[in-house]
Amino acid sequence: MYDETQLKIIDATMTLxxxxxxSGATTKNIAALAGVNECTxxxxxxxxxxxxxxxxxxxxWNPGLKKENFVYRGELKxxxxxxxxxxxxxxxxxxxxxxxxxxxxxxxxxALSGIMxxxxxxxxxxxxxxxMMQERGLIKVCDMEAIALQFISMNFGxxxxxxxxxxxxxxxxxxxxxxxxxxVFADGISVK
Numbered sequence: 001m002y003d004e005t006q007l008k009i010i011d012a013t014m015t016l017x018x019x020x021x022x023s024g025a026t027t028k029n030i031a032a033l034a035g036v037n038e039c040t041x042x043x044x045x046x047x048x049x050x051x052x053x054x055x056x057x058x059x060x061w062n063p064g065l066k067k068e069n070f071v072y073r074g075e076l077k078x079x080x081x082x083x084x085x086x087x088x089x090x091x092x093x094x095x096x097x098x099x100x101x102x103x104x105x106x107x108x109x110x111a112l113s114g115i116m117x118x119x120x121x122x123x124x125x126x127x128x129x130x131x132m133m134q135e136r137g138l139i140k141v142c143d144m145e146a147i148a149l150q151f152i153s154m155n156f157g158x159x160x161x162x163x164x165x166x167x168x169x170x171x172x173x174x175x176x177x178x179x180x181x182x183x184v185f186a187d188g189i190s191v192k
Contacts, residue, residue, distance in 0.1 A: 002054065006044050008034040013051045014061050017101035018094065022052070025101075049110050052102065061098060063090035065118045070125045076138060077186040079129065080151070083122075084178045087155045091118060093163030096156075100163075119156070123148050130189075139189045147189060154181050 002010065012034035016025035027048060031038040045051045055061040069086050072079035099115050126148035133139045158177050162170045172180075 005034075005036060005040065006054070009036065009041055009044060010051055010055045010058070010061070013048065014055045014098065017052070018097045019101075021101045022048075022104035022107055049107065052107065053110065063092075063095050063118050065090045065121050067121055067125055070129075072129055074133070074136070074138075076133060076190055077182060080182045080186055081178065083126070083129075083151075084155050084182050087122060088159065088174055088178060091156065091159050093159060093166075096159050096163040119152055122152055126151055138191060140191060142189065151185060154185060 009030060012030045013025055016029055016033060019025075020029075025048070027038050027041050030048075030051075031041055034041075041051075045054070065087075069090070070083055072082065095118075102115055123145070127144045130139060130144045130147055134141060134144070155178075158170070158174070158181075162174070
């Protein structure tokens, strides 16, 4: 799909976006990191936005979360544990840094749909799942969107803190966090 030069430009662009944000990733810096002339960037891509859009279609720069990734069997704690593990495998600290780096006025409406895809898919899966579990009488009657957002926030919060501060703040292993937080969450919504 992309030639070697284009891939170098994409990788350099996204690496700089992680480090400096979209606005800080200048074409001059991109060219230097990619080992190409700045004019080459504009011969291969019309503008920096186009590079970002190309990157967001590539698995190394996009978590690629799909509804099919979430499999459940109707056992609340086990299912939520599985959901949280899938999410944490796809939404890594690196992906969070990309998402933060892409929040720029210049990208409003361009990259936002790509960034929003992951939480929207997760929210849809969770609402569908919680609705099914409520119909079966296995969880309390509550606002499905509210508990879906709580679950997303709980999972995203950990990845965000890890991406932002690492072991300076996060003193618990990801697996332990997932196990503990899912258990507390599931106990809070389950019918006892």
